[in-house]
Amino acid sequence: MPDDPSSDRIAGEEFDVVVIGSGVVGCAMARRFTLEGARVLVLEKAADILDGASKGNSAILHTGFDAEPGSLEQHCIQAGYEEYLQVKDELNLPVLESGALVVAWNAAEAEMLGGIVDKARANSVRDVQHLSSAQLLVKEPGLSKKAFAAVEVPREFVIDPWTTPYTYLLQAIENGATVKRDTAVIDADFAAGLWQIETNRGKITARTVINCAGLYGDLLEQKLLGQSAFEIRPRKGQFLVFDKSASRLIDSIILPVPNEITKGIVVCRTIFGNLLVGPTAEEQQSRDDASVDANTLQALHNKGVEIIPELANHSVTATYAGIRPATEFKDYCIQPYAEQNYISVGGIRSTGLTAALGIASHVFRLYQAMGNSHNQIDNFVVPDVLPLAESLERNWSKPGNGGIVCHCELVTRHEIEQALSGPLAANSLAGLKRRTRATMGRCQGFYCSAELSEMCANRLQIPLSEPLT
Amino acid sequence: MKSTQCQVAIIGAGPGGLSIATELKKLGVDHVALLERESTAGGIPRHCGHSPFGMREFRRVLSGAEYTRRLTAQAEKAGVEIRLATTVTELGQCGELSLSTNEGRQQLKAERVVICSGAREKPRAARLVSGARPQAVMTTGALQSMIYLKQQRPCKRPVIIGSEMVAFSAFLSCRHAGMKPVAMIEAGPVVSWWRLAALLPRLLGTPVLTNTSLEAIEGKDKVRAVMLKRPSGELATIDCDGVIFTGQFIGESTLATMAGFAIDTVTNSPLVDAYGRCSNINYFASGNLRYPLKTAGQCWREGRDMASLVKASLDGKLPDRWAQTNA
Numbered sequence: 001m002p003d004d005p006s007s008d009r010i011a012g013e014e015f016d017v018v019v020i021g022s023g024v025v026g027c028a029m030a031r032r033f034t035l036e037g038a039r040v041l042v043l044e045k046a047a048d049i050l051d052g053a054s055k056g057n058s059a060i061l062h063t064g065f066d067a068e069p070g071s072l073e074q075h076c077i078q079a080g081y082e083e084y085l086q087v088k089d090e091l092n093l094p095v096l097e098s099g100a101l102v103v104a105w106n107a108a109e110a111e112m113l114g115g116i117v118d119k120a121r122a123n124s125v126r127d128v129q130h131l132s133s134a135q136l137l138v139k140e141p142g143l144s145k146k147a148f149a150a151v152e153v154p155r156e157f158v159i160d161p162w163t164t165p166y167t168y169l170l171q172a173i174e175n176g177a178t179v180k181r182d183t184a185v186i187d188a189d190f191a192a193g194l195w196q197i198e199t200n201r202g203k204i205t206a207r208t209v210i211n212c213a214g215l216y217g218d219l220l221e222q223k224l225l226g227q228s229a230f231e232i233r234p235r236k237g238q239f240l241v242f243d244k245s246a247s248r249l250i251d252s253i254i255l256p257v258p259n260e261i262t263k264g265i266v267v268c269r270t271i272f273g274n275l276l277v278g279p280t281a282e283e284q285q286s287r288d289d290a291s292v293d294a295n296t297l298q299a300l301h302n303k304g305v306e307i308i309p310e311l312a313n314h315s316v317t318a319t320y321a322g323i324r325p326a327t328e329f330k331d332y333c334i335q336p337y338a339e340q341n342y343i344s345v346g347g348i349r350s351t352g353l354t355a356a357l358g359i360a361s362h363v364f365r366l367y368q369a370m371g372n373s374h375n376q377i378d379n380f381v382v383p384d385v386l387p388l389a390e391s392l393e394r395n396w397s398k399p400g401n402g403g404i405v406c407h408c409e410l411v412t413r414h415e416i417e418q419a420l421s422g423p424l425a426a427n428s429l430a431g432l433k434r435r436t437r438a439t440m441g442r443c444q445g446f447y448c449s450a451e452l453s454e455m456c457a458n459r460l461q462i463p464l465s466e467p468l469t
Numbered sequence: 470m471k472s473t474q475c476q477v478a479i480i481g482a483g484p485g486g487l488s489i490a491t492e493l494k495k496l497g498v499d500h501v502a503l504l505e506r507e508s509t510a511g512g513i514p515r516h517c518g519h520s521p522f523g524m525r526e527f528r529r530v531l532s533g534a535e536y537t538r539r540l541t542a543q544a545e546k547a548g549v550e551i552r553l554a555t556t557v558t559e560l561g562q563c564g565e566l567s568l569s570t571n572e573g574r575q576q577l578k579a580e581r582v583v584i585c586s587g588a589r590e591k592p593r594a595a596r597l598v599s600g601a602r603p604q605a606v607m608t609t610g611a612l613q614s615m616i617y618l619k620q621q622r623p624c625k626r627p628v629i630i631g632s633e634m635v636a637f638s639a640f641l642s643c644r645h646a647g648m649k650p651v652a653m654i655e656a657g658p659v660v661s662w663w664r665l666a667a668l669l670p671r672l673l674g675t676p677v678l679t680n681t682s683l684e685a686i687e688g689k690d691k692v693r694a695v696m697l698k699r700p701s702g703e704l705a706t707i708d709c710d711g712v713i714f715t716g717q718f719i720g721e722s723t724l725a726t727m728a729g730f731a732i733d734t735v736t737n738s739p740l741v742d743a744y745g746r747c748s749n750i751n752y753f754a755s756g757n758l759r760y761p762l763k764t765a766g767q768c769w770r771e772g773r774d775m776a777s778l779v780k781a782s783l784d785g786k787l788p789d790r791w792a793q794t795n796a
């Protein structure tokens with residue numbers, strides 16, 4: 001059910017920081033500021049967290065080998081990468097140590113590999129190395145024999161796109177942060193050192209505002225500051241997900257030689273044991289339209305088969321799309337406005353899952369530079385989140401799991417009940433899917449929809465079913 | 470304490486699995502374990518509300534639910550050990566089965582295994598359909614289990630995609646649940662099943678549109694409409710609140726695929742030899758997993774024949790060599 005600010009303690013209370021938006025960036029922000037001792041409120045206009053750009057990505061943990069040397073993006077990617085590896089065990093988050101291969105498919109592309117190695121080294125990613133086509137095929141026998149040469153990036157990994165931000169935010173909540181979903185910031189005024197924030201559910205008071213509104217960052221900034229320093233130019237990426245059987249065809253993340261606009265079509269395993277092909281890069285007006293297109297999906301299918309011929313014999317499990325909050329700038333648009341107690345965190349285009357923790361620390365330092373200080377929490381709480389990754393011990397293998405409900409993804413009754421309760425309880429089918437993977441497997445709900453609709457009765461804003469009358 | 474060994478393990482207690490298990494007991498096999506991941510036995514007919522079941526087996530017309538109850542009672546009476554809420558998660562090369570139950574991970578070693586995991590419909594994603602991805606986009610299987618197992622309906626005015634027999638079954642299920650399908654869509658020039666079948670939906674006010682393809686699904690959280698391409702080539706939008714994909718059956722072959730058995734990539738069925746054995750000869754495949762789609766009665770009969778082959782294998786009477794057939 002909706003979190004209602006007027007109904008409890010948050011109305012009339014003064015927060016140190018309001019984070020607007022609970023994409024992966026907002027979630028990491030809430031965690032950092034809470035652990036640093038700030039009183040944090042997160043406002044999210046959607047029914048659930050992770051409903052914007054963060055809903056669909058490739059889930060690669062980037063080393064930043066191909067980022068622009070010296071850019072803010074490069075700095076945040078590397079800081080985010082390192083912090084992720086530091087906290088992952090404590091937070092029980094997975095990492096698939098796949099490594100990546102940037103594959104050249106012709107002589108012209110092969111010539112560009114030298115530049116990629118130089119750039120990687122300039123970005124302090126020193127363990128990259130050239131592979132000949134022969135070495136490549138020994139390493140990845142599933143790859144098309146047409147592969148010309150490659151650069152290996154051993155520490156490019158794969159992570160869980162949903163459990164990760166969810167865990168960040170849950171950690172913030174368990175250490176004192178408040179999250180209000182279904183709460184859109186409509187307007188705000190800054191006077192006498194305080195923000196008065198108007199939402200669809202009442203007014204909120206806070207000292208500092210951090211704009212993490214992703215695809216709506218510019219529109220929000222216009223409302224708050226009168227104008228925006230950047231303009232969001234939505235860029236959609238479509239994906240195909242192949243059945244788990246396909247994930248055995250390849251170990252590494254297979255990257256193309258990138259161009260100016262996009263990192264190009266990637267083929268990689270997912271943390272859930274599938275194999276993904278995508279994303280496309282399509283400029284569009286809409287900030288919400290994440291629809292897929294049959295012709296594009298077919299083209300992705302063909303591309304996948306071109307790269308890994310055996311893929312032709314494996315079936316497609318899912319299709320999806322995500323929208324990148326790109327802007328007119330290449331770099332992130334992170335900007336403090338000290339006079340207004342406001343920090344803009346915009347244009348976190350295509351590396352935000354990796355960089356989120358790094359962005360959060362960077363923004364916290366900007367916040368300190370604005371003259372703020374708090375007392376760090378000493379003994380912070382670590383949330384207990386059930387892992388969904390194949391590499392971690394899943395709930396179905398443990399006693400008391402309540403039995404399996406979603407058979408394709410082996411999601412248990414206990415996992416579903418857990419996802420439907422607590423401070424971040426799923427309140428939409430999409431939210432339940434992100435928390436548990438129920439119905440996201442090969443049958444797409446053929447076997448478990450009925451059971452799920454019963455378990456979710458009266459729990460979701462849009463019910464899955466209604467009783468026969 | 471559950472046993473950790475048996476002579477024959479059967480995966481899936483649908484009509485196929487129930488039939489083989491019962492027959493194996495009748496043939497004198499000592500310990501037959503039937504493993505079923507749902508909390509009741511019966512498979513698909515549990516949620517088939519219409520079409521007659523039981524003509525072959527019981528010489529009378531039964532509902533799907535009644536039919537499965539009888540088959541289950543027969544198996545129990547014959548001495549089959551039925552283990553419900555038990556999912557087989559992995560197959561070993563020599564009949565070692567990994568199981569998951571409420572108690573967690575378990576093992577079962579069987580001399581022979583018959584996989585009877587059935588068939589399902591190809592869902593929207595695998596058909597590469599354009600458009601948004603709202604809820605209430607489903608298959609007949611999901612629709613019927615909601616209606617007949619939970620007395621729930623997912624929507625009121627769906628569009629039905631396809632015109633195989635099961636599409637008409639979906640249509641009847643909708644009517645039973647007080648849903649009024651707004652159209653039935655068939656990409657081909659004629660209805661795939663019995664041509665006169667189209668009369669029924671038409672009489673009840675649901676147009677059956679042939680030569681019409683589904684171009685896109687619209688709606689953010691819930692389905693709002695579908696876009697269709699009509700025979701003239703023009704696009705038409707029809708309002709609806711759900712989409713039901715029917716037919717295009719494929720085997721539920723995950724276990725066999727992941728164990729590396731040879732698979733027919735079109736039907737998703739394990740390839741079998743003249744004795745019904747998979748490319749690993751400790752394993753057999755039967756029922757709708759093996760060449761979908763057959764009726765319950767056909768799967769039941771196939772199961773009876775299959776039982777004697779499994780018994781022959783136990784007795785060492787089948788050749789060791791595996792050669793795929795096209796049967």
Ligand SMILES: Cc1cc2nc3c(=O)[nH]c(=O)nc-3n(C[C@H](O)[C@H](O)[C@H](O)COP(=O)(O)OP(=O)(O)OC[C@H]3O[C@@H](n4cnc5c(N)ncnc54)[C@H](O)[C@@H]3O)c2cc1C
Pocket residue numbers: 020021022023024025026043044045046049050051052053054055056057058059060061062183184185186212213214215216217220236237238279321322323324325348349350351352353354355
């Ligand atoms: C196709 C694709 C592939 C990608 N691949 C990778 C990858 O492999 N690795 C990687 O690290 N990154 C990847 N990314 C990038 C990553 O997904 C994004 O950088 C990240 O999701 C951006 O998150 P965000 O929090 O800035 O924005 P969002 O996720 O859009 O979050 C913003 C939130 O703010 C809310 N909001 C907006 N306006 C308001 C308002 N007025 N009031 C309240 N709430 C509001 C929105 O509802 C939304 O939930 C990829 C992205 C895409 C699209």
Ligand SMILES: Cc1cc2nc3c(=O)[nH]c(=O)nc-3n(C[C@H](O)[C@H](O)[C@H](O)COP(=O)(O)OP(=O)(O)OC[C@H]3O[C@@H](n4cnc5c(N)ncnc54)[C@H](O)[C@@H]3O)c2cc1C
Pocket residue numbers: 480481482483484485486504505506507510511512513514517519520555556557558585586587588589590609610613635638721724755756757758762763764765766768
């Ligand atoms: C939507 C739909 C409607 C149909 N309608 C009709 C109809 O009206 N009349 C008709 O005659 N036929 C109908 N059929 C055909 C139907 O498949 C057969 O009637 C019959 O159910 C096939 O029997 P089976 O034993 O092969 O498979 P199923 O009945 O599908 O049984 C397979 C069983 O295996 C179990 N299982 C699968 N994997 C595992 C695992 N890993 N571990 C443990 N258990 C597992 C399943 O839970 C299931 O109970 C329909 C099929 C579908 C898909």
